[in-house]
Amino acid sequence: MTTSNHRFSDAERRGLYRAIHERRDVRSQFLPDRIPPDVLARLLEAAHHAPSVGFMQPWDFIVIERRSVREAVLAMFEQENQKAAERFEGERQAHYRSLKLQGIMESPLNLCITCDRSRGGPHVLGRNSMVDTDLFSTCLAVQNLWLAARVEGIGVGWVSILDQEQLSKALNLPDHVYPLAYLCLGYVSEFLDQPELEAKGWRSRLPLSELVHGDQWGQPLASGL
Numbered sequence: 001m002t003t004s005n006h007r008f009s010d011a012e013r014r015g016l017y018r019a020i021h022e023r024r025d026v027r028s029q030f031l032p033d034r035i036p037p038d039v040l041a042r043l044l045e046a047a048h049h050a051p052s053v054g055f056m057q058p059w060d061f062i063v064i065e066r067r068s069v070r071e072a073v074l075a076m077f078e079q080e081n082q083k084a085a086e087r088f089e090g091e092r093q094a095h096y097r098s099l100k101l102q103g104i105m106e107s108p109l110n111l112c113i114t115c116d117r118s119r120g121g122p123h124v125l126g127r128n129s130m131v132d133t134d135l136f137s138t139c140l141a142v143q144n145l146w147l148a149a150r151v152e153g154i155g156v157g158w159v160s161i162l163d164q165e166q167l168s169k170a171l172n173l174p175d176h177v178y179p180l181a182y183l184c185l186g187y188v189s190e191f192l193d194q195p196e197l198e199a200k201g202w203r204s205r206l207p208l209s210e211l212v213h214g215d216q217w218g219q220p221l222a223s224g225l
């Protein structure tokens with residue numbers, strides 16, 4: 001048998017699946033310890049190695065250093081979160097209001113991953129029909145960073161309860177750059193063993209068997225799973 005690198009060792013495979021299953025969205029368990037620059041560089045390299053449509057690499061990474069910027073983003077969150085809470089009624093609204101949905105000030109690092117919708121010029125290979133593939137690509141960069149952070153013992157929390165225009169203004173983004181993900185990062189006291197929304201009774205994981213279809217919507221998979 002020829003040796004090749006196309007298959008990972010058992011330990012490496014277990015490591016990858018562990019990172020996938022034990023990655024969490026973190027907002028409550030941040031420690032104040034600073035993330036060393038070499039560790040941050042590894043996370044950003046991981047993000048930068050995500051797949052992208054036409055190899056467009058539409059992402060930029062805005063490292064938020066000033067406290068005043070975070071305070072402005074927190075104020076935006078409070079405003080949007082108030083509106084979001086009003087979408088629910090009665091007990092559900094009280095439950096929503098009890099959830100902690102951001103760690104903007106407690107986390108030692110805030111990072112905005114943006115999508116430059118003009119990168120690569122007007123004709124990007126693979127983006128002619130599905131124009132939002134640049135946004136999808138940027139989401140993959142976020143996920144790469146999220147998984148890499150998990151193996152470094154760093155938690156990541158995604159805050160999307162923000163007005164996109166206000167956020168763009170606070171970060172001085174040009175019009176063609178979309179603020180795709182506002183992230184809070186830091187070492188954590190623990191990673192919960194299930195999503196915080198599940199632990200708090202907001203919503204549970206759906207059974208995979210209900211989400212896998214045969215070649216027509218709603219049809220069971222002939223071969224089973």
Ligand SMILES: Cc1cc2c(cc1C)N(C[C@H](O)[C@H](O)[C@H](O)COP(=O)(O)O)c1[nH]c(=O)[nH]c(=O)c1N2
Nearest residue numbers: 023024025027100101102158159160161195196197
């Ligand atoms: C695009 C997007 C946007 C958000 C999130 C995620 C994603 C993918 N999540 C985190 C989300 O609630 C979480 O991923 C799920 O509850 C599942 O939990 P785990 O990520 O598995 O821990 C999230 N969480 C939060 O507290 N505030 C938020 O604004 C958001 N926004």
